[in-house]
Amino acid sequence: MKPIQFRHLVRAGEFRKPTAGVCGGYAQANLVILPAAQAHDFLRFAQRNPKACPLLAVGEPGAWNVPALGADLDLRTDVPGYYVYRDGQLAETPASLEGLWRDDLVAFAIGCSFSFEEMLLAAGIPLRHIEQDRNIAMYRTNIPNEAAGAFGGNMVVSMRPLKARDAIRAIQITSRFPAIHGAPVHLGDPRLIGIADLARPDYGDAVEVMADEVPVFWACGVTPQEAIRAAHLPFVITHRPGYMLVTDIPNAALAAL
Numbered sequence: 001m002k003p004i005q006f007r008h009l010v011r012a013g014e015f016r017k018p019t020a021g022v023c024g025g026y027a028q029a030n031l032v033i034l035p036a037a038q039a040h041d042f043l044r045f046a047q048r049n050p051k052a053c054p055l056l057a058v059g060e061p062g063a064w065n066v067p068a069l070g071a072d073l074d075l076r077t078d079v080p081g082y083y084v085y086r087d088g089q090l091a092e093t094p095a096s097l098e099g100l101w102r103d104d105l106v107a108f109a110i111g112c113s114f115s116f117e118e119m120l121l122a123a124g125i126p127l128r129h130i131e132q133d134r135n136i137a138m139y140r141t142n143i144p145n146e147a148a149g150a151f152g153g154n155m156v157v158s159m160r161p162l163k164a165r166d167a168i169r170a171i172q173i174t175s176r177f178p179a180i181h182g183a184p185v186h187l188g189d190p191r192l193i194g195i196a197d198l199a200r201p202d203y204g205d206a207v208e209v210m211a212d213e214v215p216v217f218w219a220c221g222v223t224p225q226e227a228i229r230a231a232h233l234p235f236v237i238t239h240r241p242g243y244m245l246v247t248d249i250p251n252a253a254l255a256a257l
Contacts, residue, residue, distance in 0.1 A: 007074075027249040066109065140195075188215070
């Protein structure tokens, strides 16, 4: 399925699940949509934290179609799940933003680790959350972000359990793609980055780490949601963690030279 076909499926309300494994070969994006009054500070936050917040595109104020992301793309309807934060608290989980969109909203599309999973699978590296049709496990850490304006907080990571040889290969593959989080930020003992229990992710679904595997952690585009919670902004929209916008951007176009 091409990305435009998938977006039409979402727009029609026929897909409301995590997007891991969807439209292999094309980049998926995390979303942050907030009023123009806070957009400059958030742009600086993303620029200062490129590992967690690699920017794919920034929309114009009021624009729900961002041509750099794809043809016939509507940010109000083409994401399988949205979160609406009010005063830093999760207030709504709408299926559409059509009744919430405002002329002052600015959209930020941030690279997603789902984009490199196709490359890991092509290299013969199994991914348990895809095999088990689960959302990726995501965790809050003690790794501080560099603050900008009201935005700060700590990094969120996604975790994939891998055998040692697969972990080495995954590092080699993902290092070439800084626009979709690049190489892992940690592997091994999760307590070293402030994660007490892998069985209790802060977002997504837990998967088992086998005795011959090591947990591998990548910076995650859910990081801005933690910054938004800490900032207590009156109104912000994001994607629901794991429920991404599928773009027309080929993953191969995001490789570093």
